[in-house]
Amino acid sequence: MSARGAPVTPVGWGVAGCGWVARDHALPALATTPGARVVALHDRDPAATARVDVGAPAHTDLGAFLATPGLDAVYVAVPNAAHREVVEAAAAAGKAVLCEKPLAADVADARAMVTAARDAGVLLGTAYDQRWHPAHVRLRELVPEFGTITALRIVYCCWLPADWTPDGRPHDNWRVDRARAGGGAAIDLAPHGLDLAGVLLGEDVVELRALLQRRVQDYPVDDGALLSGRTAGGVLVDLHVAFNTPDALARRRLEVVGTRGMAVAVDTMGQTAGGSLTLFRPDPVDVRFAGDSPFAAQFAAFTAAVAGTSSWPYDAARDLALHRLLLTALGDAR
Numbered sequence: 001m002s003a004r005g006a007p008v009t010p011v012g013w014g015v016a017g018c019g020w021v022a023r024d025h026a027l028p029a030l031a032t033t034p035g036a037r038v039v040a041l042h043d044r045d046p047a048a049t050a051r052v053d054v055g056a057p058a059h060t061d062l063g064a065f066l067a068t069p070g071l072d073a074v075y076v077a078v079p080n081a082a083h084r085e086v087v088e089a090a091a092a093a094g095k096a097v098l099c100e101k102p103l104a105a106d107v108a109d110a111r112a113m114v115t116a117a118r119d120a121g122v123l124l125g126t127a128y129d130q131r132w133h134p135a136h137v138r139l140r141e142l143v144p145e146f147g148t149i150t151a152l153r154i155v156y157c158c159w160l161p162a163d164w165t166p167d168g169r170p171h172d173n174w175r176v177d178r179a180r181a182g183g184g185a186a187i188d189l190a191p192h193g194l195d196l197a198g199v200l201l202g203e204d205v206v207e208l209r210a211l212l213q214r215r216v217q218d219y220p221v222d223d224g225a226l227l228s229g230r231t232a233g234g235v236l237v238d239l240h241v242a243f244n245t246p247d248a249l250a251r252r253r254l255e256v257v258g259t260r261g262m263a264v265a266v267d268t269m270g271q272t273a274g275g276s277l278t279l280f281r282p283d284p285v286d287v288r289f290a291g292d293s294p295f296a297a298q299f300a301a302f303t304a305a306v307a308g309t310s311s312w313p314y315d316a317a318r319d320l321a322l323h324r325l326l327l328t329a330l331g332d333a334r
């Protein structure tokens with residue numbers, strides 16, 4: 001170990017899928033992650049890797065990418081239906097895998113991925129970055145002070161039309177293609193809330209029902225959804241997710257309600273470390289939180305797990321169970 005606690009031999013990361021989330025969030029986080037270095041990039045589109053300047057070789061061929069010397073871990077950020085192919089190949093090559101949410105576009109792919117990682121003996125994590133948001137890390141510590149928790153409510157909405165693009169350039173909007181995404185707003189946005197509910201409450205949702213809408217956008221998948229769940233201990237979990245809420249409106253809110261108080265987090269659901277956290281017991285008190293961006297904290301934790309200096313606290317089998325619960329509810333809602 002070095003004086004800063006980072007592994008002496010850096011963990012070699014490869015990034016598979018160099019689109020929006022990799023370019024704008026994952027690679028900047030990896031650049032500052034203690035004990036990590038990016039050793040290879042992969043994308044089937046050479047124009048995508050050409051837009052990333054990290055000094056690592058870029059491959060359009062998955063096998064050549066996985067054969068990079070010093071490659072220890074792969075971050076998978078290809079569209080949902082392509083996760084399985086990359087995860088299975090990476091696992092077979094003996095690499096640890098941090099795969100973007102949702103785990104896959106369907107349950108069969110997700111199950112195959114978890115099985116492949118288990119059989120290969122490699123670590124598989126899901127990149128639920130919002131677990132690592134500093135406000136949510138602080139909130140997790142505060143939840144026991146709210147008495148008996150009765151409900152957790154999340155609003156996580158945005159504006160995503162058919163011609164959506166993250167940066168003004170023409171973009172292949174696979175998110176509204178059922179074959180490649182697995183659905184629309186619900187499969188894209190609800191996984192964060194389902195994961196976060198379990199992380200904050202210490203118990204997962206075990207029952208879930210969904211109502212889907214196609215109300216505003218011009219595409220054949222849901223542009224909004226309400227999901228109602230219950231944890232094994234009886235906490236009610238309510239999620240409103242949507243691609244049909246203008247970004248200028250109040251559209252990101254998380255509430256935890258208990259018998260002795262509640263917390264309201266505003267604008268913390270997202271890829272950056274901003275937003276506010278207020279406690280009501282009953283008078284409002286703003287809670288300060290400080291820390292890395294969710295992506296930076298996520299990569300630091302996974303890098304440390306690959307280096308063997310700490311363990312990854314989330315089991316892939318649990319992520320698979322949540323994925324199955326969500327897709328079953330969405331299937332029942334169609």
Ligand SMILES: NC(=O)c1ccc[n+]([C@@H]2O[C@H](COP(=O)([O-])OP(=O)(O)OC[C@H]3O[C@@H](n4cnc5c(N)ncnc54)[C@H](O)[C@@H]3O)[C@@H](O)[C@H]2O)c1
Nearest residue numbers: 017018019020021043044045048077078080082100101102
């Ligand atoms: N955690 C988060 O907050 C967050 C945010 C955005 C996206 N995501 C997830 O990250 C993944 C990628 O999303 P994005 O918005 O970056 O998408 P994107 O379309 O911007 O980028 C995807 C990239 O993958 C490449 N690609 C497509 N199919 C491929 C294949 N079979 N093999 C290799 N490369 C392939 C494309 O050329 C593109 O460059 C999705 O699973 C998405 O749900 C997570």
